[in-house]
Amino acid sequence: MSVLIFLDQADGHIKKSSFEAAGYGAAVAKQIGTTAEAIVLGNVNDDLALLGKYGITTVHTVTDEVLNHVDAQVFTKIIAEAATAIAATVIVFSNNFNGKAIAPRLSVRLKAGLVSGAIALPDTTNGFTVRKNVFSGKAFANVTINTAVKIISLNPNSFTVATTEGNAEVAPFAATIEAPKVQVTATDKVVGEVPLSEAEIVVSGGRGLKGPENWGLVTDLAKLLGAATACSRPVADIGWRPHHEHVGQTGLAIAPNLYFAIGISGAIQHLAGVNRSKTIVVINKDPEAPFFKAADYGIVGDAFDVMPKIIEAVKQMKHL
Ligand SMILES: Cc1cc2nc3c(=O)[nH]c(=O)nc-3n(C[C@H](O)[C@H](O)[C@H](O)COP(=O)(O)OP(=O)(O)OC[C@H]3O[C@@H](n4cnc5c(N)ncnc54)[C@H](O)[C@@H]3O)c2cc1C
Numbered sequence: 001m002s003v004l005i006f007l008d009q010a011d012g013h014i015k016k017s018s019f020e021a022a023g024y025g026a027a028v029a030k031q032i033g034t035t036a037e038a039i040v041l042g043n044v045n046d047d048l049a050l051l052g053k054y055g056i057t058t059v060h061t062v063t064d065e066v067l068n069h070v071d072a073q074v075f076t077k078i079i080a081e082a083a084t085a086i087a088a089t090v091i092v093f094s095n096n097f098n099g100k101a102i103a104p105r106l107s108v109r110l111k112a113g114l115v116s117g118a119i120a121l122p123d124t125t126n127g128f129t130v131r132k133n134v135f136s137g138k139a140f141a142n143v144t145i146n147t148a149v150k151i152i153s154l155n156p157n158s159f160t161v162a163t164t165e166g167n168a169e170v171a172p173f174a175a176t177i178e179a180p181k182v183q184v185t186a187t188d189k190v191v192g193e194v195p196l197s198e199a200e201i202v203v204s205g206g207r208g209l210k211g212p213e214n215w216g217l218v219t220d221l222a223k224l225l226g227a228a229t230a231c232s233r234p235v236a237d238i239g240w241r242p243h244h245e246h247v248g249q250t251g252l253a254i255a256p257n258l259y260f261a262i263g264i265s266g267a268i269q270h271l272a273g274v275n276r277s278k279t280i281v282v283i284n285k286d287p288e289a290p291f292f293k294a295a296d297y298g299i300v301g302d303a304f305d306v307m308p309k310i311i312e313a314v315k316q317m318k319h320l
Contacts, residue, residue, distance in 0.1 A: 003029040004088035005038040005056065006079055008098050012045035016156075016198050017094035019054055023161030024154050025092035026055025027121055032090070039082050039173065041075055042067040052166035060086075060173035069187075071180040072101035078175040080109045085173070088149065095153035096197060103153045113145035119158040122150075136249060136272030156197070157255035157276065190244065199228035201258045202277070204247065206232040206270075208263020208284065208303060212240040217307040218262060224314045230254070230274075232264050248273035263303045266291025283307070 005025035007018040022038055029036035038051055039060040048059040060082055067074070079102065083091055091106065093099035095117050107114035115130040119140075123129040129144045130152055196202065203222040205215060215229075222229045229245055236246035247254055249272040259277035263284065264270060271294055274280070282295040285302045292298045299306050 001032075001034045001089050002086050003032075003034060003036045003090045003092065004079075004083050004086060005036060005092045006094075006099070006102065007038050007040040007051070007059070008094060008096065009040055009042055009044050009046075012043055014040065014044065014046050014048075014051075015094070015096070017096050020156060020159055020161055021092050021094040021154050022051055022054040022056050023163075024121070024152075024159045025090070027159075028090055028092065028152075029055070031121060031124055034089075037086055037088075038168070039079060041078060042069075048170045049167040052168035053163040054161060055164065056168045058169045058171055060171055062173050062175045062177070064177050066177060066180065069180075069184045070098050070101070071182060072098070072105055074178055074180050075102050076105040076109055077178060078173075079106055081175050082173055083110065083149070091149065091151045093151070093153040095155045099153045103151055107151050110149050110151075111147060112149035112151045113147040114151040114153070115143045115145060116153045117155050118152045119155050121159075122152070133276075136268070137275045155255065155276065157257075157278070190242075194222075194226065194228040196228040196230055196245065196247070196252055196254060199254070199256050201225045201227035201260075202230050202247075202254060202256045202274075203227045203260040203262070204230035204232070204245075204264060204274070205235060205241075205262045206264030207234050208265075209235075209240075210263075214304070215241070217303060217311070220311050221260065221307065221314065224311065224318065224320075225258075227258075227260075228256075232267075232270050261291055261295075262307065264291060265289050266294060283310075 003025045008015045026036040035057045037058045038056045041062050093103045117132045118130045120131040134141045205218040230247045231241040231245045236243045249269040253273040255276035257278045259280045261282045279296045281297045282291040283299045287300045
């Protein structure tokens with residue numbers, strides 16, 4: 001019996017959300033009286049022994065070139081093999097793009113119950129019940145998993161990780177690696193920007209900014225704060241901003257510590273993707289804009305007056 005955590009990596013570095021999944025998995029292991037082990041696929045440059053700080057005892061590695069690109073089918077088979085080899089009874093993913101692609105496949109392969117989008121540790125007092133968000137974060141559901149093997153994918157930014165001392169053992173895992181059915185022929189990467197799904201701070205603009213020529217108000221603040229930029233759906237649809245910045249029900253769901261919404265009305269479909277942010281700051285000239293109901297801080301004002309003042313204030317704070 002053990003808990004297995006899938007560590008997601010990009011360009012040889014473990015993603016922030018995976019450390020959270022590791023800490024969560026270790027806490028689950030403690031709760032059910034077992035050890036937490038992790039698996040990472042592809043070449044990684046980070047010191048994996050440091051995962052010990054998050055409560056991981058062993059990191060299993062499979063370092064084949066072919067695994068540097070995520071292929072959900074290939075990854076699923078390897079993780080299933082590892083889970084069986086270490087007799088994992090709980091498998092933990094981050095509920096990000098890769099987690100969403102792999103966890104359901106693994107669930108079918110291992111005939112394991114899956115709770116996707118978990119937001120808390122399981123309640124193991126009477127069975128194994130996991131709390132998750134439903135209806136775009138408007139309600140909770142407590143889901144009981146009855147299968148022998150249980151899979152949980154954890155919503156990013158929903159678990160506070162406590163770190164300790166200690167190193168993890170790093171052990172190569174001899175997996176059967178199948179040739180991917182899909183060949184990646186080219187990768188078009190956005191460079192020099194903070195990745196939106198990993199960002200601690202996000203500055204986001206809506207149709208209230210009138211046109212792409214005004215986006216300096218968003219990008220200047222984002223640069224000063226080391227933040228990622230985002231936008232509402234119509235902004236991406238009109239072509240003012242690239243589609244990968246679109247957040248919401250039909251775009252990316254994010255949960256940064258701080259979310260600035262500038263000239264965004266706060267329609268339910270937009271909120272669905274951002275309402276898990278820890279702190280929301282809304283700048284809108286309409287005091288009746290629905291976003292103010294979800295805001296922690298709100299400024300009723302014209303973004304073209306307010307934003308230069310905020311940017312100037314941040315510059316002064318940073319002595320720039
Ligand atoms: C099935 C479906 C899925 C959808 N999915 C998404 C999604 O994933 N993400 C998403 O964002 N939307 C989504 N939408 C669209 C959503 O319903 C809204 O239409 C959209 O979010 C509105 O975008 P907006 O707030 O930028 O624009 P608007 O609704 O036009 O609002 C602009 C806001 O800017 C304010 N404003 C105007 N001028 C200024 C100024 N000078 N200074 C300050 N404030 C100003 C206005 O008061 C207004 O509140 C979806 C819709 C449907 C039907």
